[in-house]
Each structure stands twice: as structure tokens, then as C-alpha cells.
Amino acid sequence: MRLPASPVPWYLRPLHARQRRLHGAVPDPTALWTWRPGAMLAFLALFRQVRRRGAPVPLGLRTLAAVRVSQLTGCEFCVDLNASMLEEAGIAPDKALALPDWRTDASFDETERLVIEYAEAMTATPPRVDDALFARLRDRFAPEAIVELTAGIGLQNLSARFNTALGARVHGFCRLPGPRVTDKPEPTT
Numbered sequence: 001m002r003l004p005a006s007p008v009p010w011y012l013r014p015l016h017a018r019q020r021r022l023h024g025a026v027p028d029p030t031a032l033w034t035w036r037p038g039a040m041l042a043f044l045a046l047f048r049q050v051r052r053r054g055a056p057v058p059l060g061l062r063t064l065a066a067v068r069v070s071q072l073t074g075c076e077f078c079v080d081l082n083a084s085m086l087e088e089a090g091i092a093p094d095k096a097l098a099l100p101d102w103r104t105d106a107s108f109d110e111t112e113r114l115v116i117e118y119a120e121a122m123t124a125t126p127p128r129v130d131d132a133l134f135a136r137l138r139d140r141f142a143p144e145a146i147v148e149l150t151a152g153i154g155l156q157n158l159s160a161r162f163n164t165a166l167g168a169r170v171h172g173f174c175r176l177p178g179p180r181v182t183d184k185p186e187p188t189t
Helices: 010-023 028-033 037-051 059-073 076-084 095-101 110-123 131-140 143-165
Strands: none
Touching: 010 028, 010 037, 028 037, 028 143, 037 059, 037 143, 059 076, 059 095, 059 110, 059 143, 076 095, 076 143, 110 131, 110 143, 131 143
């Protein structure tokens, strides 16, 4: 982390204790957000709302989009966390390894490809969501689903960029077989 841990206000101590109990340590993003407790609580409330069950976009699609945004923004913490949630969302965790090849990999269906394409277009700077892409989304999803998907992708961009800028480290959530999602190839000499 690029900043020291913040003093923990009394009302965040239960959250920090729960994360230590569940994960062995307080993950870096929690420690970093603790510098701005009100913003952290608002962020967590919005995150819970976007990740809720019964949303108009299936959790598996939202999680694939989150992993892809994390990959594109270079947030290794986010790749680690989101890839670990794929199985809970009904997606084989090793599918995260295939995400860079989503256009050609046969394991992705048409709806998954559309969601990943939208996530990539929204993550570009500036965003590249054109009318043709949006028309395909409208053909596939109801307005409330498009808003939910857009909010989730936007929130993941906020989280990934926050974590990357402040140096949040990989925590070890993801336990994929073979190479880890966050592994980088060794430089050749």
C-alpha cells in the first residue's frame, strides 16, 4: 500500500475484526477506505446493492464483467477478489483465465460476449459505447438490467482505479488450478 493504515473509528472495528477473522488480515482496500469512513460505508452499501441476489442481470454475468474490468485496469487485488467470486456466481473459476480471449474462446456464449464487450467499452478512456453496441444491449436486456449492469461496471471501474492508484496488494482470495489469474509472465532477457 502506498499509504499507512488509518486509525480505525469505533464503528468500523467490527468490520475490521470480521475481515481479519474471515481472511486472516484486513484487505488493503478496507484499510485504505478507512481514511474516509463515510465514503467507505456508502461504497459498501452500493457494492452490496449491485452484488445482491435477484438482480435483473444474473450474478455470473456481472462477475464476468467485474473480472474483465479488473484485468483491463490492471487491478490485481480486484482480479483476485472477483475471480474468487465466479464459482459462487455459477461460473467455473478457470473461465477467468480465458477472459482475455473471450471473442474466440468457445466457452463464452453470446450473452457473456455482449456483457464483456460492454464492460470493455465502458472501461476505455474515454468510454467507447456506441449506438450499435447499445442497441444490442437493448435487444437482450430490459432497461433496469442495463442500468444495473452499467452501475456494476462503473462501480468496478471506481474500485479498480482506486485500488491500483493506492497500491492495494493481492490478498490471495482466488485459488485457481494452475497459474493464478494475477500472475504475470516473467520478463525475458
